[in-house]
Amino acid sequence: MLSIPFPKPPTSDAAEALRHEVRAFLRETLADRPPAERALSWTGYDADFSRALARKGWIAMTWPKEYGEHERSALERYVVLEELLAAGAPVSAHWIADRQSGPLLLRYGTEEQRREILPRIAAGECYFCIGMSEPDSGSDLAGARTRATPVEGGFRVNGTKLWTTNGHRAHYMILFCRTGGNTEDRHGGTSQLLVDLSSPGITIRPIRDMSGLEDFNEIVFQDVFVPESAVIGELGKGWDQVMGELAYERSGPDRWLSSFALLAELNRHLGSRPSERAQELLGRITAHLVVLRRLSRSVAGMLERGENPALQASLVKDLGTGVEQEIPEIVRQLVDIEAAPGSGDQLSAVLAHTLMYAPAFSLRGGTREILRGIIARGLGLR
Amino acid sequence: MSDTTTILHDTANRLFADTVSASELARAAEGAWLPAQWQQLEELGLTTALVPEDAGGAGLEPADALGLVRLAGYHGLPLPLAETLLAGWLLAHAGLPVLEGPLTIAPARTDNELRLERTGNGWRLRGELDRVPWARHAAAIAALADHDGQPLVCLLTPDGYTLDQAVNLAGEPRDTVQVNCALQNAHVAPAPEGFGPQQLQAAGAALRALAMAGAIDRVLTMSVNYANERKQFGRPIGKFQAVQQNLAVLASQAAAAGAASDIAAEAFGAAPDLLAIAVAKVRTGEAAGSAAGIAHQVHGAIGFTEEHSLHFFTKRLWSWRDEFGREAEWNRLVGQQAADAGADGLWPLIASV
Numbered sequence: 001m002l003s004i005p006f007p008k009p010p011t012s013d014a015a016e017a018l019r020h021e022v023r024a025f026l027r028e029t030l031a032d033r034p035p036a037e038r039a040l041s042w043t044g045y046d047a048d049f050s051r052a053l054a055r056k057g058w059i060a061m062t063w064p065k066e067y068g069e070h071e072r073s074a075l076e077r078y079v080v081l082e083e084l085l086a087a088g089a090p091v092s093a094h095w096i097a098d099r100q101s102g103p104l105l106l107r108y109g110t111e112e113q114r115r116e117i118l119p120r121i122a123a124g125e126c127y128f129c130i131g132m133s134e135p136d137s138g139s140d141l142a143g144a145r146t147r148a149t150p151v152e153g154g155f156r157v158n159g160t161k162l163w164t165t166n167g168h169r170a171h172y173m174i175l176f177c178r179t180g181g182n183t184e185d186r187h188g189g190t191s192q193l194l195v196d197l198s199s200p201g202i203t204i205r206p207i208r209d210m211s212g213l214e215d216f217n218e219i220v221f222q223d224v225f226v227p228e229s230a231v232i233g234e235l236g237k238g239w240d241q242v243m244g245e246l247a248y249e250r251s252g253p254d255r256w257l258s259s260f261a262l263l264a265e266l267n268r269h270l271g272s273r274p275s276e277r278a279q280e281l282l283g284r285i286t287a288h289l290v291v292l293r294r295l296s297r298s299v300a301g302m303l304e305r306g307e308n309p310a311l312q313a314s315l316v317k318d319l320g321t322g323v324e325q326e327i328p329e330i331v332r333q334l335v336d337i338e339a340a341p342g343s344g345d346q347l348s349a350v351l352a353h354t355l356m357y358a359p360a361f362s363l364r365g366g367t368r369e370i371l372r373g374i375i376a377r378g379l380g381l382r
Numbered sequence: 383m384s385d386t387t388t389i390l391h392d393t394a395n396r397l398f399a400d401t402v403s404a405s406e407l408a409r410a411a412e413g414a415w416l417p418a419q420w421q422q423l424e425e426l427g428l429t430t431a432l433v434p435e436d437a438g439g440a441g442l443e444p445a446d447a448l449g450l451v452r453l454a455g456y457h458g459l460p461l462p463l464a465e466t467l468l469a470g471w472l473l474a475h476a477g478l479p480v481l482e483g484p485l486t487i488a489p490a491r492t493d494n495e496l497r498l499e500r501t502g503n504g505w506r507l508r509g510e511l512d513r514v515p516w517a518r519h520a521a522a523i524a525a526l527a528d529h530d531g532q533p534l535v536c537l538l539t540p541d542g543y544t545l546d547q548a549v550n551l552a553g554e555p556r557d558t559v560q561v562n563c564a565l566q567n568a569h570v571a572p573a574p575e576g577f578g579p580q581q582l583q584a585a586g587a588a589l590r591a592l593a594m595a596g597a598i599d600r601v602l603t604m605s606v607n608y609a610n611e612r613k614q615f616g617r618p619i620g621k622f623q624a625v626q627q628n629l630a631v632l633a634s635q636a637a638a639a640g641a642a643s644d645i646a647a648e649a650f651g652a653a654p655d656l657l658a659i660a661v662a663k664v665r666t667g668e669a670a671g672s673a674a675g676i677a678h679q680v681h682g683a684i685g686f687t688e689e690h691s692l693h694f695f696t697k698r699l700w701s702w703r704d705e706f707g708r709e710a711e712w713n714r715l716v717g718q719q720a721a722d723a724g725a726d727g728l729w730p731l732i733a734s735v
């Protein structure tokens with residue numbers, strides 16, 4: 001049998017107890033947040049909210065006491081994440097640091113890096129961005145050209161990173177770059193550096209996306225000095241490390257709940273007596289979400305047990321983003337309404353944002369085709 | 383899953399693999415009954431897995447017993463194992479005798495109406511039951527009949543009905559049964575508390591969800607193997623990216639169906655969680671259509687022949703997704719529950735399954 005295994009997700013009473021606490025907190029904190037803002041999902045940015053969340057102990061939840069002081073289970077963390085996303089909470093500021101940069105430092109960082117950075121992430125004070133993509137290297141990450149040349153006491157970095165989400169408001173970037181070898185040796189000679197974005201020589205230019213948001217950036221490095229102490233893990237091991245990081249990046253409920261605000265608004269609009277056709281379409285999407293959630297919790301269970309769910313995470317992301325993209329189409333089939341950005345009609349405004357943002361779902365974090373390639377490899381076809 | 387269950391599943395898997403060959407599948411599709419294979423199921427105690435021990439069964443946890451149905455789906459087992467499990471479970475839980483031999487249940491379709499009347503010191507049962515799985519081979523049918531608004535479980539034996547044979551796409555018997563018989567008191571009993579036609583339909587839907595998940599696993603396995611063997615343009619077709627991407631979609635559908643069928647297995651019981659089973663049936667049903675389509679595309683013309691085994695599984699998928707409620711029917715249940723939950727209750731509803 002060749003099916004890709006998804007073990008039964010573990011249950012946790014502690015996590016369920018936590019769920020009620022999280023819901024109560026969100027009900028109160030987000031009471032005034034209109035649907036059109038909830039629709040931003042995890043691109044909604046609010047540093048005050050991130051700090052408030054940190055005070056509850058809901059950032060860096062699974063990290064060891066010495067860095068984050070929480071040591072909760074991956075399942076408890078999962079519950080917090082899905083409740084935040086379902087509520088449309090503005091989590092963007094700390095999201096990347098909590099999801100992948102922190103865990104990467106925890107795994108490969110030096111003691112000094114961990115002591116300096118991790119507690120600040122846990123406090124909701126320190127934000128990260130991902131420096132992988134470049135103008136000529138998107139899906140083909142190994143083609144990255146940004147280079148860190150060894151100099152006295154560290155490196156001099158030159159190159160350009162692109163599509164860097166939150167680059168203009170993050171404190172650090174985890175930079176994937178070449179530190180040796182040549183572009184022929186595609187995987188060897190790459191490394192990850194912890195770059196302080198206030199370093200001289202860095203130019204950050206926000207790029208407006210087609211939905212009107214300014215979330216991602218072009219970041220140019222011109223002779224930027226980065227000290228030796230900024231190397232994460234091993235010099236030349238960047239490729240293996242970045243692959244591990246992608247498993248964190250792809251594994252969560254942020255890959256199937258991005259359009260949830262729209263579904264909730266649709267439900268509000270349809271009311272308690274939907275037509276049979278509306279029942280059918282709403283029922284179908286709801287069923288998809290229930291099953292995605294089960295698959296996603298299975299991945300959380302694998303993380304909890306220290307397994308590597310990179311393959312399963314790719315599969316859930318591919319299925320999940322497909323459903324995220326279907327939701328606006330379902331709304332269009334059921335409601336005679338035109339999408340209007342900024343409309344006072346919340347359904348129309350939420351539909352407008354979700355429609356315009358939906359193309360990104362199956363691009364960011366690895367395109368649909370790349371994910372399916374990973375699944376095909378998992379099936380032994382490549 | 384306990385060790386004994388794992389052993390039972392391994393044993394069943396081996397038995398199905400050994401006994402369900404392509405020629406057996408072909409014979410069964412033509413209407414043959416496979417008595418030797420059935421006997422082996424009985425000897426291993428598989429057929430009474432859901433009957434409590436005090437009623438003479440193996441008394442497995444439902445989730446474990448239903449794992450057998452998924453395995454049977456993987457192998458295309460052309461025997462009424464799922465139906466016998468469900469009928470035995472229902473009869474035992476109603477306190478009725480669980481007869482030996484293959485058993486089946488009458489789907490609680492809206493057009494399957496049975497009229498039960500009191501007569502002297504017994505009952506008379508009349509009505510027509512459509513699409514009863516495997517009825518022609520069954521030693522008894524467990525059916526629900528309404529009496530004064532209360533669902534009663536009836537044990538029908540072949541002397542009480544006549545039948546017209548019909549089949550599903552895969553040639554599995556789906557007979558029409560005309561009932562007109564006297565029933566003794568010992569063969570009529572109240573259904574378990576809260577268990578009515580909708581619950582029976584859900585129980586059947588759960589079984590089909592499991593069987594579909596198994597058959598989808600099978601078409602995935604067949605398709606990947608074929609893509610590795612079949613060469614065109616000088617290399618295995620599985621080396622072409624277009625084929626790989628299709629197979630990746632098939633694998634994702636298989637994973638979704640597997641997760642959905644786990645949900646169904648956990649929701650099965652005397653008070654089945656209708657929402658969970660509805661979710662499972664619609665998601666496996668949708669995966670079934672997608673998986674069958676991709677599997678045939680990957681197999682090319684050879685998979686379109688009667689000689690190739692693929693159709694034993696794809697035809698089952700196309701039939702099973704319609705049995706015990708097609709997607710539209712169960713989607714309406716899910717959709718109405720979502721509507722009842724309202725905008726703010728939708729997420730808690732999803733997170734409750």
Ligand SMILES: Cc1cc2nc3c(=O)[nH]c(=O)nc-3n(C[C@H](O)[C@H](O)[C@H](O)COP(=O)(O)OP(=O)(O)OC[C@H]3O[C@@H](n4cnc5c(N)ncnc54)[C@H](O)[C@@H]3O)c2cc1C
Pocket residue numbers: 129130131132133134137138139140162163164165166216360363364365366367368369370
């Ligand atoms: C909203 C948003 C936020 C982002 N945030 C970040 C960030 O914070 N940090 C960061 O580093 N990057 C970020 N990205 C970039 C993202 O990772 C890339 O967009 C993605 O990896 C694809 O690269 P590309 O856009 O250059 O497309 P390309 O790689 O040029 O791909 C274009 C098309 O070709 C297909 N394709 C490419 N190669 C193959 C192949 N081998 N086989 C089949 N098809 C192929 C792709 O699937 C795609 O459909 C973000 C992107 C978006 C949209």
